[in-house]
Amino acid sequence: MKRLLFVFILGILISGCVTKKPLSSVSLEIPEISKGILQGYLDEQELPNSLELVSPPPKEGSAAFALDQEIAAMYVASDDEARKEQAKKDAVLHFPEATEAFNIILNIQISEETTPNLYMILRRTLADAGLSTYAAKNHYQRERPFMVNNTPICTPEDEEGLRKDGSYPSGHTAIGWAWALILAEVFPVEADAILIRGKEFGISRNVCNVHWHSDVVAGRLMGAATVAKLHSNDQFLIDLEAAKQELKAIRNE
Known part of the structure; x- marks a missing residue:
């Protein structure tokens, strides 16, 4: 009887010491904050503050604003239809179509079926990076x-x-640059190509005539700031590791 009691107590102690494996977001119920947009990893108070991080937009008459106008005029006058078509595609942020912005350069295609953890990261960080720009957007209009x-x-x-949404800094650029930084970490061998694509993703907003050059530069800063914050978020790190492991499994490493 004493032996049975000892085994029973020992079993309880052992089971209590077993650490549960952390769940990736794929296994969790992630709510939408608006139609088709999943809740990000960062709470509102955790988002980088664009009003503090970016300088005010260039004033009319300044050299910086003259550069903005020059670059805008250059793209308006451009007859590069292929580049304009790519810019139109880069404007799409809804899923699954949004994955094509980087799938065009990746050997392994990102999809909900093939790379569910990486797909989830892109969906959730869209909200984080996009929302990070709104303190400044709403202030400067x-x-x-x-x-x-x-x-x-x-x-x-x-x-x-777009007429009702402030131009500075560019939310699309923040999202695209955040995605590029994350993907460069998951695909280190292809990092340069990914970062070039992330840069071009932002330039697409200039090509489309919807953002000034300085909007895009500030957007990249906010994308980078968001990724820096994400690296202190436990759930993001769990998902990032899961994404790396699923890529290794696909490559049979």
Whole structure:
């Protein structure tokens, strides 16, 4: 009887010492914060503060604003239809289509079926990087290039919404650069190509005539700041490791 009691107590102690394996976001119920957009990893108070991190947008008459206008005019005058078509594709942030922005350069294609953990990371960090720009966006309410130069954009269906949304800094650029930094960590061998694609993703906003050059530069800063914050988030780190492991499994490493 004493032996049975000892075994029973020992079993309880052992089971209590077993650490449960942390679950990736794929196994969790992640709510949407708006239609098609999943809740990010960072709470509102954890987001990098763009109003503190980026300088005010260039003032009219400044050399920086002259550069903004020069670059905007260059892209408006461009006849590179292939580049404009890519810029139009880069404007798409809904899933699964959004994965194509980087799938065009990757050997292993990102998808919910093939790379579920990496796919989830991209979906969740869209909110983190995008929302990180809004303290400055809402404060400055900068007019977009097409509102100043009165020339078309590559996604006219978005024009009404864009007119109400501040231009500085660029949310699309923050998202694309955050994705590029994360993907470069998951695909280290392809890091240079990924970062070039991330840079071009932001430039697509210039090509589309919806963001100034300085908007894009500030957007990259916010994307980088967001990824820095994400690396102190336990759930993001769990998902990042899971994404790396699923890539190794696909490569049979």
